[in-house]
Amino acid sequence: MDAKDFDHWVDTSLSAFEAALDGLVPASAPAGLGEAMRYAVLGGGKRLRPLLVLASCAAVGGDRFAAMRAACAVELIHAYSLVHDDMPCMDNDVMRRGKPTTHVAFGEAQAMLAGDAMQALAFDVLTPDDGIAPALQARLCALLARSSGYDGMAGGQAIDLASIGKQLDECTLRDMHRRKTGVLLQASVVMGAACGPASAQATQALSEYGAALGLAFQVVDDILDVTQESHVLGKTAGKDQDANKPTYVSVLGLGAARTLAQDLRAQAKRALAATGLADVSHLSLLADSVVERVN
Template sequence: MIVQQDLNNVINTTREKIQQELTRHLHQLDIPLQLKNSMIYSAEAGGKRLRPVLLMASFNAYSNDINKVLSSAVALELVHTYSLIHDDLPAMDDDDLRRGHPTNHIKFDEATAILAGDGLLTFSFELIANDPQLTDKQKVQLIQLLSKVSGPKGMVAGQIRDMEAEKKAVTLEELETIHTLKTGELFRFAIRSGAYLGEATQEQIAHLDKFAHYLGLIFQVQDDILDVTGDAEKIGKPVGSDEANEKNTYVKLLGIEGAVEKKDYYVGRAKKELSAANADASYLMALVDYFSNRDH
């Protein structure tokens, strides 16, 4: 059984590895200084690094040489960072703060922020393509999946669905679809690619795909709950901002108790899929509870 202290050590160790690799890759770029500083500013602004943690935990469920997935984990974090920069733009969420610091377009300017996001996204694919740890087949598989989950069939689709749903009533099914695309698809890449590189079977990967779906929903429900009950300093934004911005949330649709109930249902489903993938003794199982009970 994995105790919380073990999990915390794994998360902290993974974050340190990812931070080192992020710094190494970005600081060696020979690009215009304004663009470089802008990319580094957001990439090194902290954050939980949950997606790389998931990718490496998924890999560790089936294999051990973590160096094989480091570049892929960094690439995933770069895509996530790009999405945050663009989400914060005046044309999107128009946020001034991210993780307690000025957002990229406030720190630099709007045009630079757009280009920094573009740079991070495209550089992520270059990282995978140039990874000496991967075979050509593995590179193609990962680039194909990352482009799909982050593109117009994945995260980008979720973002526009979310924007279109603002100030409108949506059903629970529609809300699940939005968050499956907007948040869950990058989790899906983390889980699938980690297991794939760890040489899990196709049947195991199929169960993990369903696991990733539920984990993304767990993450979002807890986000919605924290917007009502959380500590503003810990979550990095004002409590109640979702309601103030008339966003559709699980709490708005179901109330606090209903949202907690729905989250518990997702937790049960996620753990069932992990067991079916023979990964119930892995750190992934402990991460389900970590996602469900996080306070920021």
């Protein structure tokens, strides 16, 4: 697969994804809640998690309807976490994806409610009355709940909160990021694989791919935070530095952080090779696209 084919696959997948998500997030929710939810999740973003779900499902030849629902569910979880994370009591961020954050646009109370409702909606879209086998619905709910809860994303944010102004060693930093962003990225890959008849070996290798990619993503994010301007990032640059938050750059230095990102990409690709699957090209090129943001 060449770069042009990959770009075409990304475009086609994202069009279908945006249409599916648009149909699932209700404009009709009462008292402006639907408007706030739609503002928070339909406003763009890289959509890396949905692409991982869809690419992983394609690699195992899985059920595309189920994978599309899983892609929407994962993105709803990611988007709700951004809404809550941006609020004044957390990061107090006023700009996201080049526009005012949800609490700036709708008020804090509505933003908190919208985040809460988005989390519930994620599990709602995984459990339709028909179209997905009940056992797969249950499996997808389990994967999403565990990766976003106390032992995953929410736990990572608690560590993040407690780490402000502290020196962390690389091991603790890695554990924080694994939970905060890595576990949900990994879950995206595993949820995609769950939509098909993947062998235990393939599922395990895909999970390792997801873990390496998840960590690479965070390392790259930390590099971009110090090397790019706010208008390019679409959010406030230098934020972590200003907040005195430990990052891969502050712990390892810029050069070693760049090397780590490359090593993780290589690790992700070795895991893909170990899946035994015929075509993992989308997943491979997604790993490239994550790391090449800093090159």
